[in-house]
Amino acid sequence: MIVSVVYAKCMYLDRRSLWSDLVSFGSLALPWLLLGDFNIIRHDGERRGGNPRLPCAMEDFSNFIDAGGLLEVPFTRNKLSWCNGQGGLARSWARLDRALCNSRYLDLFPLVSLTYLARRSSDHSPLLVGLKDRLMRYGPSVFKFQQMWTSHDDFWRIVSLVWQEGSYGSGLSSLAIKLKRLKIALRCWNKDVFGWTGAHIKRLEERVEEGETQLQEHYSVDVETDVLATKLELSSWLKREETRIAQKVKKTWIEHGEVNSTFFAALQVRNHFNIQNMKLNDGRFLSSPEAIHEEAVHYFEEFL
Template sequence: MYKPKVVVLAEPFLRDELLDDVKRVLGFDYGLSNGAWDGKLWIFWMNDVDVSMVSCGTQQITVLVSNGSMKCKASFVYAKCTYVQRRELWADLEKESNGTEPWLITGDFNIIVSDEERQGGRPRPLVAMEEFNFWIHSCGLLELKYLGKRFSWCNGHVGRDRSWARLDRSLVVQNFVQAFPDSFMRYLPRTSSDHALMVISLEKNVAKYGPSPFQFQQIWVDHVDFPRCVREVWDQPEARSGLLKLAVKLKKLKVALKGWNKTIFGWTSGHIKELEDWIKRLESHLQLNYDEEVELDLLA
């Protein structure tokens, strides 16, 4: 069903010397790994795709990928288990955020954005989630739209000990969305692994029906016009009451935010001055105490 041009394996549990053997078994022409560090990431690709190394570390490999007119930078991630170790990953990837290429960051981040991205199990450390969100904001990243189940990982236990979380995701910068407007990621059903496989398509999804699902973008809250957009919708009179009133307001807000996002983050030439002002405000905001951030919970 899927014929990927590039495949990435995280934690193959094999010696790096066996990379060529695995490459041949899978039917790929080329391969590389971060074997000089710990060999937890292996990349394979076909001969009609050009892949060149940009940077490498214990938790990520960043490459330039080109296939005909399609060109982008991709960072493949396999994050460590503790937030102290992940600080090295955030620092490494932040260095890549200054480039001009369409940039995709995907893989196992081993942390969630908020407790809403888990079910069961112990809460993740608040500082770990804060640092993850801070890195997402500082790099100006957006969620790549995705299909499939909401949780990408399960611990495989039964009963009350069973837990799920969205540890695997794909993030992109704004010019990636512009370069590949039909791109999306799909979670495949889990089989032998505790993580779901992820398939990323940069082409139009011909099997897609209906409108795209609403996805709240964390970058919105940093825009100066965001509170006004929310307030205008929320202050509209509504005759209904209770949970029905809340549901109606949230539905109206979803529609308003979609239109607002298209207007504000369309990044046409007429928005250049606004973009420059927004960057200055964002840089100023990042200097503030992160504990003062305001969170807005929306029901899908």
């Protein structure tokens, strides 16, 4: 794991070499966290007062983040981390400090967060990075139907078997019972039979590579037949994985474009059940899972 502490220069031309060096440094296949004073904002919404930043400087910074495949670490509290300390209309604030990370870092800490602490002697807010390696659940996991299941031969057989089972009641009550049974059956089937698409893809890719290595050393009709059959099966699982990613990230263009599964999966992990703080109408902040859960229940009870 790599942690880079950044202190960027004031002149945007001087920062360009830093952006270039960091992008090259980020080519290492390691979890990477960057934090510190980047001395530039991404857009005018990240400042209050003061002179506008140069558009080319903000564009350089955003291009660096995109080129490095970096993501913003979610933050809480006041995002305007810097203040010039002047009085009256000359006073200005800006978000010069932040934390960025790559997808591999999110694999380790899917709930990483950034808190801007109160400024004291410095004109910059201290940065506190919180690391969590698991999701906090506030109840049972939600059942989600996966479109990719329909491409598997066993899927329709399971649906048919569940639907043919007898049930008491009639009309909508009977339908509800069948759907509940089907949900339970699909959960078990997905866990025990269908499995994780990534594991199937990895296994089949290794099998293809092994077969092609054997063919390079000594040709065999049986090995060639097995390689071709494995490639067909691999193609099916790759299509299922594309379907899963498209359904999960809800990006319409992904149906026609190239799937960057690592990037989008990282985004989904970061956002899924990622309620780490809650701000109430009276201005109070809640940060513990117990307090957030209690307040959420109280809020919806008022509608009853």
